[in-house]
Amino acid sequence: MSADPKRAVPVSLSREGSDFLTITWQDGHVSRLAWKHLRSHCPCATCREEKLKKPDPFQILSQKELTPLKAVAMVPVGHYAYRIGWADGHDAGIFTLENLRSLCQCPECTSQSKAPSSTGH
Amino acid sequence: MQPPQSQPKLQLPGIKQILAVASGKGGVGKSTVATNLALALASLGKKVGLLDADIYGPSIPTMLGIPGIVDQATTPLPLERHGLKVMSMGFLVPPAQAVIWRGPMVHRALTQFLTDLDWGNLDFLVLDLPPGTGDAQLTITQTVPLTGAIIVTTPQEVSLVDARKGLEMFRQVRVPVLGIIENMSYFLGDDGKRYEIFRHGGGKKLARETQVPFLGEIPIDPLVAQAGDEGLPIVRKLPENLVSKAYQELTQRVLQELGSLPAPSELPSLT
Numbered sequence: 001m002s003a004d005p006k007r008a009v010p011v012s013l014s015r016e017g018s019d020f021l022t023i024t025w026q027d028g029h030v031s032r033l034a035w036k037h038l039r040s041h042c043p044c045a046t047c048r049e050e051k052l053k054k055p056d057p058f059q060i061l062s063q064k065e066l067t068p069l070k071a072v073a074m075v076p077v078g079h080y081a082y083r084i085g086w087a088d089g090h091d092a093g094i095f096t097l098e099n100l101r102s103l104c105q106c107p108e109c110t111s112q113s114k115a116p117s118s119t120g121h
Numbered sequence: 122m123q124p125p126q127s128q129p130k131l132q133l134p135g136i137k138q139i140l141a142v143a144s145g146k147g148g149v150g151k152s153t154v155a156t157n158l159a160l161a162l163a164s165l166g167k168k169v170g171l172l173d174a175d176i177y178g179p180s181i182p183t184m185l186g187i188p189g190i191v192d193q194a195t196t197p198l199p200l201e202r203h204g205l206k207v208m209s210m211g212f213l214v215p216p217a218q219a220v221i222w223r224g225p226m227v228h229r230a231l232t233q234f235l236t237d238l239d240w241g242n243l244d245f246l247v248l249d250l251p252p253g254t255g256d257a258q259l260t261i262t263q264t265v266p267l268t269g270a271i272i273v274t275t276p277q278e279v280s281l282v283d284a285r286k287g288l289e290m291f292r293q294v295r296v297p298v299l300g301i302i303e304n305m306s307y308f309l310g311d312d313g314k315r316y317e318i319f320r321h322g323g324g325k326k327l328a329r330e331t332q333v334p335f336l337g338e339i340p341i342d343p344l345v346a347q348a349g350d351e352g353l354p355i356v357r358k359l360p361e362n363l364v365s366k367a368y369q370e371l372t373q374r375v376l377q378e379l380g381s382l383p384a385p386s387e388l389p390s391l392t
Contacts, residue, residue, distance in 0.1 A: 013391040021391070076388035078130070078263045079295035096293075 008097040013074060021071070023100065031104035035071050038084060041103055042093035130266045131235055135242045136170070138268040138379060141261065141296070145283025147252035150304040151273045152180045153349055154339070155249035157356040157365075158271070161372040163204045164356070167244040170199065172234060173209030174261060175251040176227050177220050182211035186352015190215055199238050203357055206241065208234050224256035231260060252283075254290040262294040269299040269382065271336065271375065276303055276323035288331055299336070299378040301328045302371055306338035309363060334378055337371035340364055 009026040016022050016032065023031045042048075070087035077083050077094050085091040095103075102113065133139070142155040152175070159171040173181035182188065185202045191212040199208040210230065214220055222230075240246065248265070251257050261267070270291040274284035284301065291298050303324025308316045318341065328335035342364045348355040356365045 010389060013389050015391070071391075074391035076390060079388065080293060082388070 008101045010097065010100075018070065021074070023104075025101065029104070029106075031101070031106060031109070033100075033103060033105055036069055037103065037105060038071075038095070039069055039086065041099075042084075042090070043095060043099065044090075044092035046090075046092060131232065131264055133235060133240075133246075133266065135240055136246045137244050139246045139248060139265060140299070140375070141248045141250055141265075141267050141270040141291075142273060143250040143258065143270055143287050143291070144252050144273045144280075145254065145285065145287035146274075146280050147178075149252075149273050149275045149280055149284075150339075151252065152184060152249050153345060153354070154271075154273045154302055154304055155247050156181060156184045156349075156354050157368045158372060158375070159205050159245070159247040160203060160354055160356040161368045162245050162247070164360070164369075165372070168242060169204070170206040170208075170240050170243045170246040171249065172199075172246060173207075173211065173249050174231055174234075174257060175249060176210045176222065176230055176257060177251060179209040179211035181207060181209045181249060182216075184349045184352065184354055187212065188216070188352075197239070199240060203354075206243065208238060224260070227257050228260045228264075231257065232264065235265065254286055258287075258290060259294075262291065262296055267296045269297040269379065271299050272301045272333075273304055274301060274324050274327065275305045275319050276317070276321060277319045278323065280319075281323045281327050284327060285331065288327075288333065297382055298331075298333045299375055299382075300334035301331075302336045303338040305341045308341045334374070336374045336378070337367060339367045339371070 007025065007027050007029075010023045011026050012024045014022045019034055019036070021033045021035060021038065023033065025031065068087065071084055072087055073085040074082050075085075081094045081096045082100065083091060083094050102109075104110075140158075142151055142158065144151045152173070156171065159169050163169040171181060173179045185205075185207060187200060187202060187207070191198065191200065198212060199206040200212065201207070210220060248261065248267075250261065272284050272288050272291075274280045288298055288301070301324050305319055306317070306324070308318055310316055324338060325335050340363055342355070342362065344359060344362060345355045345364055348358045351358075355362055356368050359365055
């Protein structure tokens with residue numbers, strides 16, 4: 001658990017072009033997240049199962065590739081999460097605030113998230 | 122392109138504060154606590170509603186002396202009883218008939234109870250949740266603008282383990298936990314001695330470990346069950362009884378905790 005309760009509370013969301021989401025957190029941190037990165041980490045059961053499936057050799061393009069990846073909305077679920085709606089109709093993934101914060105792609109956060117696993121090698 | 126199903130918080134403008142009374146485990150007296158808490162709030166001059174959210178096992182109708190189903194053509198819902206506005210699945214389904222519903226139907230029923238009924242202006246709406254951490258609880262925490270949750274437990278370990286799970290559920294969905302109530306804490310004998318039938322201090326220990334306020338302990342008294350079965354809860358039937366005094370004290374604690382809550386902040390959206 002995070003020691004700082006402000007760490008995972010967003011104060012603003014904005015689009016940066018068509019490819020990025022910017023979240024400003026209550027502790028002042030700013031996360032710049034690629035929509036593609038978020039979609040690839042969609043926590044819904046369908047997406048998680050999809051990742052475990054063997055690739056279909058007859059499917060040249062995936063559904064994601066057939067429809068350009070675009071987030072149409074990002075709305076709160078209670079006080080603890082967000083649901084992202086995508087242009088292809090997918091909207092089942094509920095991203096908890098902690099999960100969103102952990103997906104931050106800034107150098108500081110990515111180095112922190114890599115640190116524990118790198119010690120094992 | 123349809124925007125996602127956002128499950129936005131329901132807009133309930135006439136209701137100032139919504140309190141969820143929950144427990145991880147059944148049989149700890151949650152409905153008794155919810156009913157008596159609602160009545161104790163009403164006795165302070167507050168306008169109070171009580172929603173029995175236990176769709177599968179509604180017990181509020183019995184406790185408030187409203188047996189059987191209610192004819193909606195002649196009696197508007199929510200009902201008014203003992204100064205409370207009350208709604209329960211038990212008003213719509215005969216007592217012996219089981220409600221065999223999947224989660225989405227429960228969701229729809231609870232949403233209708235909250236939004237389609239005329240609750241009027243309330244200072245408090247007390248929600249008596251079903252035990253556990255399942256569909257109904259999750260639906261409520263996601264869609265109802267809860268002010269806070271109160272966890273009911275009994276002193277013994279088997280109850281505390283489940284109470285902790287219930288508490289953690291509210292924490293995970295960021296609903297403030299106002300505190301823990303220990304029900305059936307002790308029995309005061311005719312000899313004036315305190316008999317701790319279900320062990321001692323479990324609720325306080327859980328409150329300490331989880332760092333939430335301990336709101337109070339409620340003694341066991343056969344009169345509580347008798348009053349509930351008669352449809353006149355103890356706080357209303359015997360306001361000077363030891364149990365009623367305990368409810369009045371813990372109601373003051375609940376009000377104190379509500380007063381210390383920070384103003385709720387809504388999460389921003391992106392559309």
